[in-house]
Amino acid sequence: MANTVVVLGAGVGGLTAATRLRELLPERDRVVLVDRSFDGVLGLSLLWVMRGWRDAEEVRVKPRELPGIDMRLGHVESIDLKARAVLTDRGVLTYDALVIALGAQLAPSRIPNLTTAADAGVAGEFYTLSGAAHLRNRFLDVDTGRVAVLVAGVPFKCPAAPFEGALLIADLLRERGVRDAVTIDTFTPDPLPMAVAGPDVGKALVAMMEEHGIGFHPGRTIDRIDLAGRRMLFSDESDEPFDFLVAVPPHRPAAAVVSTGLGPNGWIPVDARTLATAVPAVWAIGDTAAVTLPNGKPLPKAAVFAEAEAEVAAAGVARHFGYDGPEPWFSGAGSCYVEVGGGRAAKGAGMFLDPPAPAVVLHEPSPEFHEEKRQQERDWLARWNA
Incomplete structure (x- = not known):
């Protein structure tokens, strides 16, 4: 049968x-x-x-x-x-x-006024193709002010993405010669970037951002956006100003x-x-x-x-179904790249299912890791595209 x-x-x-x-x-x-x-x-x-x-x-x-x-x-x-x-x-x-x-689907409407801020042109995201392209055009016009990169909810796809995004925004502004006039800060409800990978990885990524003049603000859970005042209002009753907001929208199944x-x-x-x-x-x-x-x-x-x-x-x-096949066994091995600009990328890699906690190392940025990511992109596109 x-x-x-x-x-x-x-x-x-x-x-x-x-x-x-x-x-x-x-x-x-x-x-x-x-x-x-x-x-x-x-x-x-x-x-x-x-x-x-x-x-x-x-x-x-x-x-x-x-x-x-x-x-x-x-x-x-x-x-x-x-x-x-x-x-x-x-x-x-x-x-x-x-x-x-x-x-996973994006659910920006879960944060009051986040969608309205995007419609007004003062917020954006890079989790969709149209969103990423819009940000590219937007950052060609940013010359001064404060850019806030906000994790608006957990879990979300690719734990390195918000911080890699901040590093690449800094790289783009540096290329345009306006980096010194723009402040970039990241905000997340987690205690460290890529918290699941352990404190050593998180601290290394914070240091990497500090090296590029990017601020890190942990433990900040967003409550709503004050569009008129261009402020992020957090659940602990604190608030932070922004001139342009890059948000990782909440995700939902x-x-x-x-x-x-x-x-x-x-x-x-x-x-x-x-x-x-x-x-x-x-x-x-x-x-x-x-x-x-x-x-x-x-x-x-x-x-x-x-x-x-x-x-x-x-x-x-x-x-x-009773057929011969490999033993179904997920090892938990995984890796990701963190682009820092200038043709260099860091690489986080390790075993995520190892007890008692993931054994992950963040390797220093290099041109070789940037090329590895390029090759991964080429391989996946060639595998699936006509």
Whole structure:
């Protein structure tokens, strides 16, 4: 009897899972990949768009036709785990196994006046292609004042991104010859940047920002934006002024993910090593999944983890159907790059699932790490694009 595996979402995790499943499963089994557009963007390149090193078309991900995979257009509206069915705006899909890779959505409206500030042209974000391109144009006009880079909610995708963004903004302003006239400060509710990676990494990144004249303000949880006064109002009743605000908007799971009822806050809890959910034959990977580390902190939301988790979930599906396949085991190995400008990048790398806490090292910036990131970008784009 033939089996049907449905993979929801065609980001890095979903694409990797679908293609790996096609390799592991016999031809008679169906692999169905569902996405609302099959027109995405490579997240690791968005800050380069903001910096002006890439244009929009250079970082788009438009998957070619994948042999043996049924690529279905559709917006996933809900998931019925009991019926083993996925409701989309184009009909219902039933499955024998399900891999949920629907990512995370931005929710700027959760912070009062943040959307209004963006509409008024005094705030922006770099988590979308249009947002990153807008910031590029905006920082070509900034000559004086205070730029605030704000983490408006946790969790969020790529824990290094806000601080890398601040460093690249500084680099762009330096290139324009106006850096000394612009103050740049970062604000986060966490005690340190990349807090999950440990205090040594966080302190090293703070020192890196200080070297570039960027302020760091920890423990600041945003309450609302005072648009008229251009001030950030925090939950401890403190406030800070800004002339232009770059915000990491709050993130939320997709409504279809919430519809599963598997997680109290919407993100789906999974086994840290197998990515299996509490429901048989259902896996969750990437930003959708909630992986708890040995120290109780959540695994960061990042494409490098989504790719590795996809391999594990595909192996789990194959074994669930009784086929031979690799042991489903997520090692927790991960790395990310922190661009500092001038063709140099730092690299954080380590084992995030090691007890009692992640063993991560932040290596000093170098041209070699910048080139590694360029190669990673080239490899991913070449792998998926027609």
